[in-house]
Amino acid sequence: MGQQLTMSETGWKLGDMAATREAYGKALKELGDKNPNVVVLDADLSGSTQTKHFAKAHPDRFFNMGIAEMNMIGTAAGLARMGKIPFASSFAMFAAGRAWEFVRNSVAHNHLNVKVCATHAGLTVGEDGASHQIIEDVAIMRVIPTMTVIVPADAIEAYQAIYAIAEYDGPVYARLGRAKVPVVFDENYRFEIGKAATLVEGGDVSLIACGVMVYRAIEAAKELEKQGIRAEVINMATIKPLDNAAIIKTASKTGRVITLEEHNVIGGLGDAVASVLAEEHNSNVIFKRMGIEDKFGQSGDGMALLDHYGLAVSDIVAEATRQCKA
Amino acid sequence: MTDFKQVKEKANEIRINSLKMVHAANSGHPGGSLSIADILASLYFGGHLKHNPKDPEDPNRDILVQSKGHASPALYSCLGLAGFFPIEDTMSFRQLGSRFQGHIDRMRVPGVEISTGSLGHGLSNSVGIALAAKLDNHPRKIFTILSDGELQEGSNWEAAMSAAQFKLSNLIAFVDRNRIQLDGWTEETMGLNPLPDKFKAFNWEVIEINGHNLEEIDQALTKAAALGTGEKPIMIIANTIKGKGVSFMEDQVAWHGVAPKDADLANALKELV
Numbered sequence: 094m095g096q097q098l099t100m101s102e103t104g105w106k107l108g109d110m111a112a113t114r115e116a117y118g119k120a121l122k123e124l125g126d127k128n129p130n131v132v133v134l135d136a137d138l139s140g141s142t143q144t145k146h147f148a149k150a151h152p153d154r155f156f157n158m159g160i161a162e163m164n165m166i167g168t169a170a171g172l173a174r175m176g177k178i179p180f181a182s183s184f185a186m187f188a189a190g191r192a193w194e195f196v197r198n199s200v201a202h203n204h205l206n207v208k209v210c211a212t213h214a215g216l217t218v219g220e221d222g223a224s225h226q227i228i229e230d231v232a233i234m235r236v237i238p239t240m241t242v243i244v245p246a247d248a249i250e251a252y253q254a255i256y257a258i259a260e261y262d263g264p265v266y267a268r269l270g271r272a273k274v275p276v277v278f279d280e281n282y283r284f285e286i287g288k289a290a291t292l293v294e295g296g297d298v299s300l301i302a303c304g305v306m307v308y309r310a311i312e313a314a315k316e317l318e319k320q321g322i323r324a325e326v327i328n329m330a331t332i333k334p335l336d337n338a339a340i341i342k343t344a345s346k347t348g349r350v351i352t353l354e355e356h357n358v359i360g361g362l363g364d365a366v367a368s369v370l371a372e373e374h375n376s377n378v379i380f381k382r383m384g385i386e387d388k389f390g391q392s393g394d395g396m397a398l399l400d401h402y403g404l405a406v407s408d409i410v411a412e413a414t415r416q417c418k419a
Numbered sequence: 420m421t422d423f424k425q426v427k428e429k430a431n432e433i434r435i436n437s438l439k440m441v442h443a444a445n446s447g448h449p450g451g452s453l454s455i456a457d458i459l460a461s462l463y464f465g466g467h468l469k470h471n472p473k474d475p476e477d478p479n480r481d482i483l484v485q486s487k488g489h490a491s492p493a494l495y496s497c498l499g500l501a502g503f504f505p506i507e508d509t510m511s512f513r514q515l516g517s518r519f520q521g522h523i524d525r526m527r528v529p530g531v532e533i534s535t536g537s538l539g540h541g542l543s544n545s546v547g548i549a550l551a552a553k554l555d556n557h558p559r560k561i562f563t564i565l566s567d568g569e570l571q572e573g574s575n576w577e578a579a580m581s582a583a584q585f586k587l588s589n590l591i592a593f594v595d596r597n598r599i600q601l602d603g604w605t606e607e608t609m610g611l612n613p614l615p616d617k618f619k620a621f622n623w624e625v626i627e628i629n630g631h632n633l634e635e636i637d638q639a640l641t642k643a644a645a646l647g648t649g650e651k652p653i654m655i656i657a658n659t660i661k662g663k664g665v666s667f668m669e670d671q672v673a674w675h676g677v678a679p680k681d682a683d684l685a686n687a688l689k690e691l692v
Binding site: 132153154158159161163164166167168170171172173174175176177179194195198199202204 | 525533534539548550581585
């Protein structure tokens with residue numbers, strides 16, 4: 094966009110409960126106010142994805158494409174070709190899943206500046222059940238050449254990330270959630286694409302997390318401290334390009350790494366970190382990917398589902414303790 | 420007044436160069452390149468598509484999206500003839516390092532607006548480009564060339580719905596209705612008829628023509644431009660012949676995606692002199 098756009102105070106405080114999709118809706122509406130080239134497409138879910146706020150403020154630049162995600166992404170590509178900055182939103186199952194080949198060929202292969210901002214990702218979509226709980230989207234988006242993949246941890250980070258990707262020229266996939274999750278950053282935090290953030294310093298075990306699992310990693314670190322184990326918590330909001338240096342640094346420090354994500358253990362953050370450790374790290378690191386163990390989800394409360402599928406704070410504590418005894 | 424003699428000559432040159440490219444590469448799609456040569460020549464040399472080879476991104480230009488990206492030889496030949504690059508360069512078609520990729524690639528070839536190849540994308544891309552023109556109050560026209568077999572991809576019908584919903588009368592699409600796809604006749608593979616009725620039912624203006632009659636193409640484009648003040652997107656169903664212009668290729672499924680041998684090329688060029 095040429096110049097740094099000034100963000101507003103979001104009003105969210107540490108510990109507040111807010112969904113990353115709420116932050117998306119807020120940031121998007123503001124970007125629409127500030128830049129006439131920002132356009133938004135949705136697939137009949139604007140009330141859910143929160144693009145409704147942009148739609149209300151800028152009806153001429155909002156396109157409801159109906160329940161037709163392939164065409165939504167293909168149309169976004171055409172708008173980007175003519176210099177617009179399209180944000181295309183639906184549930185992640187459809188924006189990333191149904192429309193994958195349009196993201197790959199219409200957007201990425203055409204080098205077009207489309208932001209695919211997908212909400213309701215992961216298990217925490219909750220009661221809708223397995224058909225809607227995409228646990229594969231990070232995997233299928235990050236394998237597309239030139240794609241940037243971002244998974245914000247909370248509303249503050251999501252808000253800042255949406256500003257950041259609007260400034261960035263290139264295709265982006267942003268993974269956003271339905272559920273309200275605790276705010277872990279304060280307003281002084283500054284998100285940067287490709288930069289990890291250390292939330293808790295520690296020397297015994299590294300918890301590298303993204304999305305809703307960042308809060309759980311912080312809670313686990315508190316529990317571990319009571320046992321005398323000092324966990325380092327790293328927020329890895331950008332899955333691609335990955336902050337390799339941050340991974341090497343913390344792994345060198347602790348020698349123990351646990352990755353945490355609301356995603357299949359295959360193809361997500363864990364695999365990305367494992368690749369860095371295997372290729373670029375010389376010493377032996379004790380390593381565990383914690384995520385969904387290649388299973389479909391089911392209906393239920395989102396947070397209860399995380400517990401059910403092995404991502405409870407107690408599960409993280411148990412794994413970290415096991416590693417520290419090893 | 421359209422110079423039909425020139426358009427006819429250019430169409431012939433597009434055919435000749437397309438066959439030479441596919442022959443040189445020993446792979447590619449001759450049949451569907453020959454069937455759209457008259458449409459491309461009418462757009463670029465009949466005065467219907469504003470373009471500027473000196474500035475491919477000229478803000479005043481019209482836009483062509485060739486959705487049938489496998490017919491890349493025809494588009495590359497047309498753009499070469501229009502002066503976007505030396506046409507001799509196209510003989511590197513499909514070779515490692517060539518900018519003339521097997522399927523159309525905008526990042527490598529000036530004058531190409533959108534990379535295509537995977538069928539079913541171009542009409543959606545065109546909807547986005549047409550929406551952008553409406554937002555900017557830009558008077559440009561957006562042309563799209565679809566194959567008929569391509570319409571079996573469901574995304575086209577999503578795009579067709581949206582073009583009508585958004586009243587994109589600046590969008591003028593062609594279907595290259597050559598009735599043949601890779602495995603055989605379209606109506607035997609997965610029938611498209613009644614095709615004009617389908618687009619009428621989707622709230623498009625439909626014009627049906629002989630896609631090899633230059634006067635009919637010219638009239639259809641003139642009519643389509645006049646319809647730009649209306650509220651409907653325009654579909655020109657161009658009844659064509661796959662392999663048009665080379666007797667032994669015409670209406671032959673076998674020439675969808677097979678390169679001519681030396682003797683085939685020599686025989687074809689005799690007919691295209």
